[in-house]
Amino acid sequence: MGAVAALYRYPVKSMLGETLSAVAVAETGFLGDRTHAVLDETGAVGSAKHPRKWGALLRCRSRRDDLGMVQVVLPDGTALPVADPELDVLLSKLLGRPVFLSAVAPERGRLERAVPEYEGGVPDAVRASASVDATGASITTGSVAPGTFFDFGQVHLVTTSALARMREVYPAGDFDPRRFRPNLVVDTDTGPGFPEDAWPGARLRVGEALFRVVVPTPRCVVPTLGHDELPVDPGIMRAVARDHRVPVFDLGRLSCLGVYLDVLEPGTVRVGDAITLREAA
Structure with a gap:
């Protein structure tokens, strides 16, 4: 049914990652x-999902060296390596x-x-409970997945078919x-x-x-933000919202692109590897 076109990893949450x-x-x-995230004194976990507060993290890049050490x-x-205390000083200056x-997810970390x-x-229920914070942004507050810095799923997959569809819908994007x-x-x-719409439950x-x-x-708003040379474009998510709102658990129909995966069997994945789908029984 296809093959791996690209692999990405993001050692520090909400920073640019590595190919x-x-x-x-x-x-x-x-x-x-x-494996790491930037936190503040209130217990908030740094996420570009709140761009006014944390958007500058997307101007940083994180990567792992051959010894597994994370560098920003x-x-x-x-x-600088993540263990360098000067990094906290410079990140504080960047974020104001x-x-x-x-490297430790707080027990009650807020996202x-x-x-x-x-x-x-x-x-809709979450929108109704939103509040305006000190930045003037309307926000909601949740938590990261327990014991991790993930929002939800362990692995996130996007198909070239979905991206091609969105290019048809919004050619300027x-x-x-x-x-x-x-x-x-x-x-x-x-x-x-969106072939992946039929995949939930499948292996x-x-x-x-x-x-x-x-x-x-x-x-969320993150796809609309600037990433490396990719410019800010609010039209990206407006296009997804118009074209692809699908049911998510009991939360209603939400703007979606991609699917979350859980790992059943560990192993090595390489660019070019074949992908096979076994539909849910």
Whole structure:
């Protein structure tokens, strides 16, 4: 049904990540993915989902060296290992308030999300409970997955078919997969569309690893932000909201692109590996 077109890992949550040719998949996801995050003194976990507060993190890049050590490259090109105390100082200066980088997820860490204006960006019940914070943004507050820095799923997959469909819907937009921060980009051969809509519950063999498809990925404001050379484009998510709102658990019909996966069998995944789908029984 297709093959792995690209692999990405993001050692520090909400920073730019790294492109891989191969990756070891552990029971908890891609080895080295989102092992660190930037926190502030209120217990908030740094996430570009709240751009006014944390958007500057997307101007930084995180990467792992051959020894597995995580390094952060700041917007001015300064590169420091995560263990260097100077990094906290520079990140605090970048964000305009005291922050620190951590490899330990706080027990009650808060994750703040800006509420988009378009329908389908958040469940209606959540929108109704939003509040305006000190930045002037309307936000909702949730939590990261217990014991991790993941929002929800262990692995995030995006298909080339979905990206092709969105290019048809919004030709002016640049639907580079990096906007959607996937771990796996799958080169599907079905043409434009959303074949992954039929996958939840199915098992997906990718290289040596086996995954279970959990649920479509609800999209936030992050794909509209600037990523490397990709410019800010609010039209990206407005297009997704118009074209692809699908049921997500009991939350209603949300703007989705991609699917979340759980790991059933660890193994190595490489660019070019074949992908096979075993539909849910």
